[in-house]
Amino acid sequence: MLMKGEDEAEATGVAVVQLPLPKGILLLTFSDWSVWLQTCLSLTAVIYVWLLPWLQTTAWAHTCQPETVEGEVWEYPHCAYLIDWSWVRKILEFLHFNNWFEAGASVSDYIANAQATGGMAACEFWPCMFLYLPNRWVDSPGAYISLIIFQVFFGLFLMNPVTSGLCMHTLVVGIFCNAGLAHTFIMGFHLDRLPSWRARACKIFRVGAILGFAGVIFTGMVCLISSWIGANAPFFFWFCESLGLSSMSLFVICFRYEDVSQLPH
Numbered sequence: 001m002l003m004k005g006e007d008e009a010e011a012t013g014v015a016v017v018q019l020p021l022p023k024g025i026l027l028l029t030f031s032d033w034s035v036w037l038q039t040c041l042s043l044t045a046v047i048y049v050w051l052l053p054w055l056q057t058t059a060w061a062h063t064c065q066p067e068t069v070e071g072e073v074w075e076y077p078h079c080a081y082l083i084d085w086s087w088v089r090k091i092l093e094f095l096h097f098n099n100w101f102e103a104g105a106s107v108s109d110y111i112a113n114a115q116a117t118g119g120m121a122a123c124e125f126w127p128c129m130f131l132y133l134p135n136r137w138v139d140s141p142g143a144y145i146s147l148i149i150f151q152v153f154f155g156l157f158l159m160n161p162v163t164s165g166l167c168m169h170t171l172v173v174g175i176f177c178n179a180g181l182a183h184t185f186i187m188g189f190h191l192d193r194l195p196s197w198r199a200r201a202c203k204i205f206r207v208g209a210i211l212g213f214a215g216v217i218f219t220g221m222v223c224l225i226s227s228w229i230g231a232n233a234p235f236f237f238w239f240c241e242s243l244g245l246s247s248m249s250l251f252v253i254c255f256r257y258e259d260v261s262q263l264p265h
Contacts, residue, residue, distance in 0.1 A: 035256070041126035042253050046246040048123040052110040053077075053235070060119075062112040062163070069100050069227075077105040077234040080227075085167040092224065101166055102227040103219060104234030107241040108169060112161040121158055124245070127252040128154070138190040146186060150179035170220065177213040180248060184209040193257065201254040205247045212244025 055061040056076075064079035074080040080102040083089050089099050111120045128151055153176035162169045184206050191199040219237045223229055229236055 038126070038130050038256075039253050042130060042249050045123040045127050045249040048119060049107055049242040049245050052107060052116075052238070052242075053105065055116070056110055061110040061116045064105075064109045067100070069102065074102060074230070078102070078230055079104055079106065079109050079234070080230065081162060081166040083167060084165050088167055097224045098227065100227070101170070101220075101223055102230035103223045103237040104230040105238045106162070107238055107245070108157075108162040108173065110238070111158075112163045117158055117161065124154070124249075127249040130252050138187065140186060140190060143183060143186045143190070146179050146183035150176050150183055153179060174217065174220070177216050177244065180244060181210055181213045184213075184248060184251065187251070187255065191255075194255065198254050198256070202251055205251040205254060208247030209244050209251060212240050212242070212247055215240030216244060 052061050056063055063076050064081075066073055066075035067080045067082070068074070069080055080100050083092060083099050083101060092099055107120075111117045131147060153172045156172040157169070157176055160169045160172055188203070188206050191202050194202065216237070219229060219240055223237075
């Protein structure tokens with residue numbers, strides 16, 4: 001498949017550029033029906049994370065167990081988890097920080113059962129896959145390195161539910177959030193080939209992803225010092241997670257080249 005036909009190349013003096021991709025992949029990538037399919041499938045990831053509090057009321061999503069912390073009972077949506085690595089607890093005690101992570105409701109807790117984890121994996125699969133299609137290709141190793149790190153640790157996030165161990169779960173969440181931050185930041189430098197409306201939408205969702213992932217990191221750090229967020233804003237942590245993940249999915253929907261000629265070469 002050629003980006004420019006031979007006749008056009010002779011007329012314009014532009015060299016013919018080979019695009020070493022099977023015709024079927026190009027048709028799948030750029031066809032109108034495929035665009036709508038990609039959009040609808042990616043939107044499932046957006047809808048799913050924002051529906052989790054409602055799914056909790058139907059018993060589909062997980063409900064955190066009540067915990068007693070210093071004589072006070074914490075129960076949904078005021079979720080609390082004990083720092084399970086003893087050496088981490090000793091460090092936190094030395095620094096006069098909390099031994100409990102009292103962040104309130106979270107995506108991590110909502111998906112801490114079989115069906116909710118499966119639903120999360122099924123919905124998030126699509127935007128993750130579409131990021132690798134040719135119509136979203138960018139000439140940036142950093143974009144793909146950060147994306148691979150994000151996907152590896154997002155998978156580990158699904159494999160390490162918060163109910164089985166807070167510290168390991170927090171570690172993988174921290175890494176995939178930082179990778180997501182890096183990826184969306186890098187992708188912001190590759191909007192010049194997009195149609196103007198797509199570039200504007202990508203800028204908005206890029207900001208949303210950065211704010212969401214940064215909010216997760218910030219909230220996690222604050223909750224080691226204070227229980228205020230978990231007690232007074234129990235859905236804030238979930239909101240930050242949902243904002244970051246859904247903004248990244250919406251970024252995927254908007255960041256795409258509309259024809260082969262727009263591909264970097």
